[in-house]
């Protein structure tokens with residue numbers, strides 16, 4: 001820190017220069033992120049309400065009311081308008097909250113969580129923090145959790161099952177109806193991670209596309225993660241956690257008496273938290289409506305199919321599986337996929353690399369010209385390496 005501060009203009013200039021190395025969504029080179037340029041209206045709204053703190057909800061009761069309305073809107077999208085929940089910092093916090101709730105509902109007497117090997121690493125963090133043990137189940141030939149193995153793994157020590165609705169690596173949806181039946185039959189907490197898929201799957205049906213069902217319509221589902229800062233176009237931070245009803249979350253609620261707005265019962269991981277996030281998400285849901293989000297998803301799905309078709313036509317690479325949502329996995333039988341990824345990165349493509357495939361996410365910031373340019377480079381690279 002300098003002894004005497006610098007003028008604002010000079011600092012803005014400095015910041016712009018310093019940040020030039022950062023990637024931008026606008027460049028179209030980011031093809032491996034689940035986040036995107038936030039919607040301009042959401043940015044406008046967000047910037048106006050930075051002082052709102054939902055860690056002190058009775059100081060900002062009107063903001064808290066907007067958050068409740070957001071949760072109700074998500075609830076209706078996910079077949080349960082009575083859902084209870086919060087806008088949190090992201091999918092990681094949402095998944096931690098779900099497992100924390102499950103552990104405390106079981107009175108800390110059970111410690112094993114069953115989930116697939118393709119579940120997000122936030123569950124590893126949650127398990128470490130909460131003293132839980134993850135039992136990771138292999139996938140079936142459709143890259144979903146193997147249901148039979150889930151059933152066989154349940155013991156009297158099983159505290160929760162996690163199902164994915166849009167895996168991080170391939171966008172696959174686990175057989176949620178079956179997981180729900182298993183959870184109900186064994187009286188086990190079932191959490192669904194729809195951090196990414198939650199803003200895609202409900203709109204596929206609107207578009208007449210096949211959409212695996214995953215939400216609260218299945219009675220075994222206790223909670224769902226759905227993140228506005230991924231396909232919801234909201235500014236970061238905005239994750240979402242929904243519980244079937246208020247009673248589920250009681251075991252992690254804490255009464256806080258010292259707050260300026262008056263005593264509150266809080267069941268989030270963090271204390272002070274952004275009210276602007278909730279207000280921006282509320283504004284965006286009201287502005288875009290279902291039709292607006294369906295249009296965003298339609299555009300992304302069209303790009304996904306163009307990408308998938310393009311990959312099919314390039315010698316040396318192929319699709320890991322037919323995309324369910326706007327995530328495409330590219331593998332190679334003859335070539336080293338790590339090498340292909342390295343060459344793509346040299347050409348400036350910010351793609352995701354998994355052990356056996358490259359992941360492309362066709363996000364709202366992606367344009368057809370970006371997809372075509374990517375396919376041209378992929379073709380050239382596979383030719384060179386082949």
Ligand SMILES: Cc1ncc(COP(=O)(O)O)c(C=O)c1O
Nearest residue numbers: 034090091092120168193195196
């Ligand atoms: C399926 C899934 N769950 C959870 C998360 C974690 O979300 P966040 O990065 O917002 O904490 C991700 C992130 O990519 C994800 O893909």
